[in-house]
Amino acid sequence: xxxxxxxxxxxxxxxxxxxxxxxxxxxxxxxxxxxxxxxxxxxxxxxxxxxxxxxxxxxxxxxxxxxxxxxxxxxxxxxxxxxxxxxxxxxxxxxxxxxxxxxxxxxxxxxxxxxxxxxxxxxxxxxxxxxxxxxxxxxxxxxxxxxxxxxxxxxxxxxxxxxxxxxxx
Amino acid sequence: xxxxxxxxxxxxxxxxxxxxxxxxxxxxxxxxxxxxxxxxxxxxxxxxxxxxxxxxxxxxxxxxxxxxxxxxxxxxxxxxxxxxxxxxxxxxxxxxxxxxxxxxxxxxxxxxxxxxxxxxxxxxxxxxxxxxxxxxxxxxxxxxxxxxxxxxxxxxxxxxxxxxxxxxxxxxxxxxxxxxxxxxxxxxxxxxxxxxxxxxxxxxxxxxxxxxxxxxxxxxxxxxxxxxxxxxxxxxxxxxxxxxxxxxxx
Amino acid sequence: xxxxxxxxxxxxxxxxxxxxxxxxxxxxxxxxxxxxxxxxxxxxxxxxxxxxxxxxxxxxxxxxxxxxxxxxxxxxxxxxxxxxxxxxxxxxxxxxxxxxxxxxxxxxxxxxxxxxxxxxxxxxxxxxxxxxxxxxxxxxxxxxxxxxxxxxxxxxxxxxxxxxxxxxxxxxxxxxxxxxxxxxxxxxxxxxxxxxxxxxxxxxxxxxxxxxxxxxxxxxxxxxxxxxxxxx
Numbered sequence: 210x211x212x213x214x215x216x217x218x219x220x221x222x223x224x225x226x227x228x229x230x231x232x233x234x235x236x237x238x239x240x241x242x243x244x245x246x247x248x249x250x251x252x253x254x255x256x257x258x259x260x261x262x263x264x265x266x267x268x269x270x271x272x273x274x275x276x277x278x279x280x281x282x283x284x285x286x287x288x289x290x291x292x293x294x295x296x297x298x299x300x301x302x303x304x305x306x307x308x309x310x311x312x313x314x315x316x317x318x319x320x321x322x323x324x325x326x327x328x329x330x331x332x333x334x335x336x337x338x339x340x341x342x343x344x345x346x347x348x349x350x351x352x353x354x355x356x357x358x359x360x361x362x363x364x365x366x367x368x369x370x371x372x373x374x375x376x377x378x
Numbered sequence: 379x380x381x382x383x384x385x386x387x388x389x390x391x392x393x394x395x396x397x398x399x400x401x402x403x404x405x406x407x408x409x410x411x412x413x414x415x416x417x418x419x420x421x422x423x424x425x426x427x428x429x430x431x432x433x434x435x436x437x438x439x440x441x442x443x444x445x446x447x448x449x450x451x452x453x454x455x456x457x458x459x460x461x462x463x464x465x466x467x468x469x470x471x472x473x474x475x476x477x478x479x480x481x482x483x484x485x486x487x488x489x490x491x492x493x494x495x496x497x498x499x500x501x502x503x504x505x506x507x508x509x510x511x512x513x514x515x516x517x518x519x520x521x522x523x524x525x526x527x528x529x530x531x532x533x534x535x536x537x538x539x540x541x542x543x544x545x546x547x548x549x550x551x552x553x554x555x556x557x558x559x560x561x562x563x564x565x566x567x568x569x570x571x572x573x574x575x576x577x578x579x580x581x582x583x584x585x586x587x588x589x590x591x592x593x594x595x596x597x598x599x600x601x602x603x604x605x606x607x608x609x610x611x612x613x614x615x616x617x618x619x620x621x622x623x624x625x626x627x628x
Numbered sequence: 629x630x631x632x633x634x635x636x637x638x639x640x641x642x643x644x645x646x647x648x649x650x651x652x653x654x655x656x657x658x659x660x661x662x663x664x665x666x667x668x669x670x671x672x673x674x675x676x677x678x679x680x681x682x683x684x685x686x687x688x689x690x691x692x693x694x695x696x697x698x699x700x701x702x703x704x705x706x707x708x709x710x711x712x713x714x715x716x717x718x719x720x721x722x723x724x725x726x727x728x729x730x731x732x733x734x735x736x737x738x739x740x741x742x743x744x745x746x747x748x749x750x751x752x753x754x755x756x757x758x759x760x761x762x763x764x765x766x767x768x769x770x771x772x773x774x775x776x777x778x779x780x781x782x783x784x785x786x787x788x789x790x791x792x793x794x795x796x797x798x799x800x801x802x803x804x805x806x807x808x809x810x811x812x813x814x815x816x817x818x819x820x821x822x823x824x825x826x827x828x829x830x831x832x833x834x835x836x837x838x839x840x841x842x843x844x845x846x847x848x849x850x851x852x853x854x855x856x857x858x859x860x
């Protein structure tokens with residue numbers, strides 16, 4: 210605050226104030242504002258927590274897909290319920306997501322083109338999930354595939370792997 | 379004719395009528411003013427308007443039409459709610475019921491859908507018209523911003539309503555739309571999770587969109603509409619073509 | 629307080645008890661009436677009646693159309709099967725068309741965000757409020773800036789091969805530039821265009837591009853978002 214030119218008039222309009230530090234009124238104002246802020250922040254955090262469900266009834270994240278002999282060499286198999294492709298090449302076998310990395314549409318394997326195509330915005334992926342062209346920014350996500358002791362394969366959707374990781378079978 | 383007027387006149391003298399309206403017949407400018415500012419709904423409007431702003435060409439009634447479409451949507455929407463369950467797959471079955479079982483059900487759904495599409499058209503048309511008339515210029519800056527808010531609310535309302543029939547069209551349009559949100563840096567994924575109440579579009583998402591569509595967004599829309607009307611009056615009425623020094627021949 | 633004494637002496641010396649009223653008269657203000665508002669009519673009944681008629685006509689039209697047009701309803705939602713093509717509501721098809729060209733962060737977040745911000749700030753820019761014609765002072769500096777922005781936009785659209793935006797932008801910029809280089813020509817239409825301010829050009833460009841993109845998304849896109857002719 211700048212010093213008024215005529216102190217007798219303008220300062221007499223204000224309440225007497227302790228120039229040294231906080232006045233009692235300022236102190237309570239700040240306490241009140243702080244309390245409101247803390248309460249508001251708390252309410253916000255609690256609201257966000259309330260709005261995020263803790264239990265979700267979503268499909269299981271790991272599942273068995275049978276023995277490797279179910280999948281022929283040089284084939285792409287679409288598992289509709291899990292929305293993954295099981296691709297078997299001469300090198301081995303891997304699992305990749307069928308969900309387009311662009312905006313989440315379900316892609317389709319086109320055997321005649323040897324291509325995975327997205328119906329929504331025209332993205333095209335190669336057999337190994339890498340982007341051929343189109344708006345998709347990333348290759349299809351690969352998931353870990355494991356051989357179980359009983360000879361069946363298991364896919365874990367929570368374990369993301371690099372496209373180079375292929376299960377030798 | 380005269381007996382009809384007599385009946386009205388006698389009705390006007392009853393204590394019940396007088397308790398309702400607290401004014402005489404609107405035959406003088408004073409009582410006409412009271413008719414507007416003494417009514418909680420009409421008082422959002424000005425008591426007097428310039429003759430020039432009553433011309434059809436001044437507004438083409440674009441704002442009024444948008445508002446009336448909102449009224450039609452509210453009425454039909456409330457009626458449709460009586461036969462709708464926001465659950466999977468009941469929501470879709472309710473659509474079939476509306477078409478084949480409920481009397482006038484298909485008509486109400488058609489009217490709701492049609493008015494929703496029309497409202498999007500008219501809200502854009504209204505905005506462009508106001509823009510070309512210079513209606514955003516001072517002192518009406520803030521009302522332009524309120525209008526932008528109403529445009530966004532209209533789009534959100536239409537979009538949340540799009541999921542409710544739970545058919546293929548709805549499901550995939552919302553899938554694509556909500557995946558756009560996840561590209562917002564840092565906050566994208568959490569925002570999408572909160573909006574959908576899950577990682578994908580399922581029962582939780584349907585319920586959330588339903589609540590947004592029937593309560594939260596209409597509530598904000600009603601508040602903003604009231605502010606919008608109020609500010610038209612307070613900012614000096616609608617913008618006339620001559621107002622901003624661009625004298626053009628009609 | 630002693631009322632009599634106050635009127636006699638004007639003001640007491642204690643400002644807390646007798647606050648002084650001071651009027652500041654700044655430049656450019658005066659008590660004159662701002663302008664003639666013209667003839668006025670009472671809202672009730674003149675405005676209310678017109679609104680009621682609009683409501684009636686609108687309701688009749690809507691009801692008639694709703695009787696003969698059926699709202700679409702497809703199969704039950706199936707999360708395992710994406711229809712081909714999967715289209716958003718028509719008013720978002722322009723956005724979906726953008727998503728086909730640009731990375732999602734640009735088309736889905738940046739461009740819509742910028743459009744909303746641009747709409748909100750329109751009234752707070754002096755140039756928009758003033759509304760002077762685009763080439764009011766025939767300034768070369770403005771022409772330079774205009775050209776740079778247009779070229780940057782064209783390069784941006786060109787890189788992503790968004791020809792359906794590139795061409796309308798080129799045409800609009802061409803028309804705007806032509807009005808600079810051909811003053812006093814083009815008859816009434818030319819005179820009209822030369823009087824348009826910058827905000828008019830930007831908004832008109834936006835509306836034209838939005839309509840073109842929405843139209844393409846609605847009628848010219850088929851399976852896999854490939855180009856189709858609607859009459860085939």
